[in-house]
Amino acid sequence: MIKLQSLAEDLLGADLPIGFRAYDGSRMGPSNPTASIVVHSSKALRYIATSPGQLGFARAYITGEVDLEGDIYEIINIQSRLPIVKLNFAQFIKALRILGLSNLRPLPPPPEEIKKQWAFRHSLRRDSATVSHHYDVSNAFYRLVLGPSMTYSCAVFESKSDTLEKAQENKYELICKKLSLKAGERLLDIGCGWGGMAIHAARHYGVNVVAVTVSKNQMELARQRVSEEGLSEQVEIRLQDYRKIDDGPFDAVSSIGMFEHVGLAQIRDYFSGIYALLAPGGRLLNHAISRWPGQKARMMRGGFMDHYVFPDAEVHEVGTVISSLQQAGFEARHMEDLREHYALTLQHWVKNLENNWAEAVATSSEARARIWKLYMAGCATIFAQDRLRIHQVLAVKNRLPGGTNDLPLRPNW
Known part of the structure; x- marks a missing residue:
């Protein structure tokens, strides 16, 4: 089975300056990082794979499927590495092989996400x-x-x-x-x-x-x-x-x-x-x-x-x-x-x-x-x-x- 580390290296880079840990045992980054991204479950990957832009990462963090440990600013400073568009085809295939087709359905957004307003904007x-x-x-x-x-x-x-x-x-x-x-x-x-x-x-x-x-x-x-x-x-x-x-x-x-x-x-x-x-x-x-x-x-x-x-x-x-x-x-x-x-x-x-x-x-x-x-x-x-x-x-x-x-x-x- 492909570990999440393979996809993480593809998305974030193998030279990631902060720590990365995942539920499947994947690890990346320095041995004693001052900040780390921690992925708790496959739901995090589902959010990232099926949500537009950086919304997927945000949804995974808001719902607790991802934690940001340590210095939040160090993590923010690597935001340019985060997937800003939907996964490309090769990355999507990796996600598919990790999760399986049945687990790659979109998850509902967190309830804190504002619902679309139908009134005219700035009315x-x-x-x-x-x-x-x-x-x-x-x-x-x-x-x-x-x-x-x-x-x-x-x-x-x-x-x-x-x-x-x-x-x-x-x-x-x-x-x-x-x-x-x-x-x-x-x-x-x-x-x-x-x-x-x-x-x-x-x-x-x-x-x-x-x-x-x-x-x-x-x-x-x-x-x-x-x-x-x-x-x-x-x-x-x-x-x-x-x-x-x-x-x-x-x-x-x-x-x-x-x-x-x-x-x-x-x-x-x-x-x-x-x-x-x-x-x-x-x-x-x-x-x-x-x-x-x-x-x-x-x-x-x-x-x-x-x-x-x-x-x-x-x-x-x-x-x-x-x-x-x-x-x-x-x-x-x-x-x-x-x-x-x-x-x-x-x-x-x-x-x-x-x-x-x-x-x-x-x-x-x-x-x-x-x-x-x-x-x-x-x-x-x-x-x-x-x-x-x-x-x-x-x-x-x-x-x-x-x-x-x-x-x-x-x-x-």
């Missing part, structure tokens, strides 16, 4: 469903991963020794300074998460905040946190889609880590809607993941991220963002790339999950915890390697005629 209904899939896991699970700040966006590190909580506070402070917030002004926070930005801006800058989310879990906890901070008179948390906001004007708008849920075809309407909500002289800070020119907006379509993490997410090129802002009437004033900061942020989240693994599994499931570890470690590597970026873009709605605003002549943050 109110479909966006609500896809956001709920990701953000309504459980607040307890998010607290274990994100830490006390409950902030699910790229932090800003003054040094690598900063704690995650300090770096998240730095991020909120940076955004408030960029927006030149003043006491008594009105701030709209789009995609407010669990209320971190709203609380910081109200407490430290004396602004009145309307903060919106389409996640019921986020809304409930954000309202609780606002109440506990004694800020209920200043901060209103709404369960509302940004497209339904009609009570402007606002002096400033922050959009932190939600722009990826705005479809490429909706960018102009998104910025035009914000422009209409702002008072003359109003400021917008858009904080969002961005892609290289030429990369596809829906880079994740059909893959692991699209099926398990961010269904329908689209990543925009920063030049397109700035052009769309200007087409909506804004003047783009400042752009900052925080790519390395997001790699550090994600590494902190992975460490939090690893340190709280048993509790994270208890508050969600083993499969959900595995999805998050794979997703966050993979994204940390992607940002560290400059395969994705994240930008903050500051824009202003100038007073017309005259083109005046109250922003500083030079950045003072």
